[in-house]
Amino acid sequence: MTVDVIDLRSKLAQFADHWAPRRVARLNDYDVKVVRILGDFVWHSHEDTDELFLVVSGDLTIDFRDHRIVVGPGQLCIVPRGVEHRPRADAEVTALLIEPSGVVNTGDAGGELTSVTQDL
Amino acid sequence: MTVDVIDLRSKLAQFADHWAPRRVARLNDYDVKVVRILGDFVWHSHEDTDELFLVVSGDLTIDFRDHRIVVGPGQLCIVPRGVEHRPRADAEVTALLIEPSGVVNTGDAGGELTSVTQDL
Numbered sequence: 001m002t003v004d005v006i007d008l009r010s011k012l013a014q015f016a017d018h019w020a021p022r023r024v025a026r027l028n029d030y031d032v033k034v035v036r037i038l039g040d041f042v043w044h045s046h047e048d049t050d051e052l053f054l055v056v057s058g059d060l061t062i063d064f065r066d067h068r069i070v071v072g073p074g075q076l077c078i079v080p081r082g083v084e085h086r087p088r089a090d091a092e093v094t095a096l097l098i099e100p101s102g103v104v105n106t107g108d109a110g111g112e113l114t115s116v117t118q119d120l
Numbered sequence: 121m122t123v124d125v126i127d128l129r130s131k132l133a134q135f136a137d138h139w140a141p142r143r144v145a146r147l148n149d150y151d152v153k154v155v156r157i158l159g160d161f162v163w164h165s166h167e168d169t170d171e172l173f174l175v176v177s178g179d180l181t182i183d184f185r186d187h188r189i190v191v192g193p194g195q196l197c198i199v200p201r202g203v204e205h206r207p208r209a210d211a212e213v214t215a216l217l218i219e220p221s222g223v224v225n226t227g228d229a230g231g232e233l234t235s236v237t238q239d240l
Contacts, residue, residue: 001203002187007195025198027172027218030150032196052147054174054216056194067122074176075127076152078145083121096174098147098218 008034008056011120012094019113021097021105022120031101031117037093043086044107051079051099058093062086128154128176131240132214139233141217141225142240151221151237157213163206164227171199171219178213182206 004025011024011034019041021033037060053060054076062069062077063086071077079085106114124145131144131154139161141153157180173180174196182189182197183206191197199205226234 001200003182003184003189003197003199003203005189005191005195005197009194025172025196027170027198028201028220032172032198050147052145052152052218062123064123069123069125071125074129075125076145077123077125078147078152079123080121081148083123098172100148 008094008096012036012056014120018092019105020115021117023117024120026101027098029101030098031103033097033117034120035095035097037087037089037095038091040088041086042106042109042111042113043084044109045082045084046079046099046103046107047082049100049103050081051103052097053077053079053087054096054098056094056096058089058091060093060095061088063088128214128216132156132176134240138212139225140235141237143237144240146221147218149221150218151223153217153237154240155215155217157207157209157215158211160208161206162226162229162231162233163204164229165202165204166199166219166223166227167202169220169223170201171223172217173197173199173207174216176214176216178209178211180213180215181208183208
């Protein structure tokens with residue numbers, strides 16, 4: 001059994017669509033994913049889990065109902081469970097996401113941006 | 121409640137010792153930690169959990185009993201549960217670690233490099 005080295009930028013270079021996370025690894029029962037972000041996502045929350053965003057490139061804005069944050073390259077944030085949030089980016093952002101397997105990207109909101117995680 | 125933006129390099133600048141991970145965030149029941157690595161760690165394994173290493177700076181070698189990998193900046197690997205490994209670095213490496221809270225850094229090996237995770 002050989003342990004893989006996963007290069008985030010190489011993985012991100014393999015697709016171009018936005019808001020469609022690709023799984024690059026599993027950590028126990030969590031998915032490690034990469035995603036391209038552009039424009040506004042939907043307001044949503046995940047009732048049962050926190051969500052980790054680590055930005056690889058660009059500046060990711062996350063709106064909350066009472067404040068907003070901007071997460072840049074080499075920075076991360078944890079969106080706590082149950083907290084409504086809206087990721088968005090005026091210019092393209094690439095990011096690493098970590099959350100339990102099976103979490104739906106649009107959380108409680110659903111809609112056309114809902115994406116089934118694919119393996120890369 | 122304000123969501124924090126966590127800058128990995130800023131967090132790493134707050135300490136200088138090696139092999140002593142600092143927790144910078146929690147993701148459900150997982151710890152998100154940063155660590156400075158220099159020299160050879162002990163051979164060890166974690167029977168009950170995988171472990172994620174994401175390198176921030178430097179080149180991290182991880183020896184396994186039958187192969188080795190080198191993980192560079194922007195690259196990650198998942199060391200599977202139960203697999204013996206030895207992290208090491210000839211020049212200083214900084215990295216992000218993610219694993220369940222309470223995991224002991226030296227796993228089944230113990231010894232003087234065992235470190236209790238501190239908050240940063």
